[in-house]
Amino acid sequence: MIKNIEVFETDPIPKAVFKLALPTVLSMIVTVFYNMVDTFFVGQIGDPNQVAAVSVATPVFLFLMAAGNIFGVGGSSFLSRALGEKKVDKVKHISSFCFYAGIAVGILAGALMLIFMTPILKAVGTSENTFGFAKDYLSFVAYGGPVIVVSTALTNLIRGEGDAKDSMIGMMAGTIANIILDPFFILPQFLGLGVSGAAIATVIGNAITLIFYMYHILFKKTVLSIKLNDFAVKGIIGGVLAIGLPASLTNILMSLSNILTNTMLVKYGDIAVAAMGIAMKSNMLVIFIQLGLGIGIQPLVGYNFGAKNFKRMKGVMKFAMVCNITAGIILTAVYFVFAKQIVGIFIKNQEVINAGIYMLRVLMISSPFIGIMFVFNFTFQAMGKALPSLVLAISRQGIVFLPCIFILDKLFQMNGVIYAQPIADIIAVFISLGMFMYINAKLKKTVAE
DSSP, rough: OOOHHHHTTSOOOHHHHHHHHHHHHHHHHHHHHHHHHHHHHHHHHHHHHHHHHHHHHHHHHHHHHHHHHHHHHHHHHHHHHHHHHHOHHHHHHHHHHHHHHHHHHHHHHHHHHHTTHHHHHHHTTOOOOHHHHHHOOOOOOOHHHHHHHHHHHHHHHHHHOOHHHHHHHHHHHHHHHHHHHHHHHHHTTTTTHHHHHHHHHHHHHHHHHHHHHHHHHHSSSSSSSOOOGGGGTTTTTTHHHHHHHHHHHHHHHHHHHHHHHHHHHHHGGHHHHHHHHHHHHHHHHHHHHHHHHHHHHHEEEEEEEEHHOHHHHHHHHHHHHHHHHHHHHHHHHHHHTTHHHHHTTTOOOHHHHHHHHHHHHGGGGGGHHHHHHHHHHHHHHHHHHHHHHHHHHIIHHHHHHHHHHHHHHHHHHHHHHHHHHHHHHHHHHHHHHHHHHHHHHHHHHHHHO
């Protein structure tokens, strides 16, 4: 029997959206605060080299999470459509494949990180002062590769089944454990392991999340499976990778665009780099809330697309867009009014605060609209539309963002670099709208036939 079937089929659309999206949004908010707290505790050591080491190593760690999203987002989209088609056996094959493939990819990724550690760290910009610390951090992360990849995948698979609550509980349990363990492992008055302690706490947090999810699948009422005899490749791998790879690419490009922005700001001074880092972290909360709503509706869209209930599917999309636009407008107003106080939380240097206020307000320009693109993007993924999903994945922080930042830097120097992201965001919104209009026309034709 399909779990939470009333959410997919009979609940009023606002109720169904909030049931699935609210836990996802809360999980995203917790993740943002976790990133801030992790940096905070390493900063308490008083060694700027260790803080810098974590900063340059973090994008490499995010590649492991991107690998998890190949099987998490790809598997979630695939199994939601299978649920809509009432193909329970297929759901078991999908979930089992994602579990074991995630373990294999996690082992491979961790091994590659350990083998090519030196060239990787040089590529992300470590210095003589930070290389050793970054190596310590990533070494522990690499050993935890399978745990990180599989826990990330199962977060999405459980959400794809419609159990957003347990998905949130598992994710928050690991995150809270990570936050509690951080000071114990990092600070000198306890174990004093510094950046190594931060990495150990991260791996343990992911392990706790994974244990919770495995208990959920093995002992609770669910159609998901991690049994080896349910593992299948034929008819499964293509459906998972078609959506999983573009989704993973989104995470990778997000990390690379942040690295590029900081690299291009270096020539304008350390104040600019520090201010942009703070502005991006502050803006991350707004982006993740809207992203969380887009991720949250994905199972609902996928199920109704699989069931050919296009009217309900479009109703879900419209309601999600209204919510994202409303949230974007409110948060933009709050950030514009309280920009000084928000930036001041992170640092007391007045030059950095002044630059950060300006940068934060610029980044917020696209916030009322960017949620539209997230809804379209996760709708394409839920529908199994691989090409539109891929194009959107590489547009916002790839084929649109890259020309923007290089051209605007040449024309307007530092101001051009600062404005590149919101301009790229707005262009990506129009691209997503055009794609949906084309797909919607084909849907109407299908319904008519």
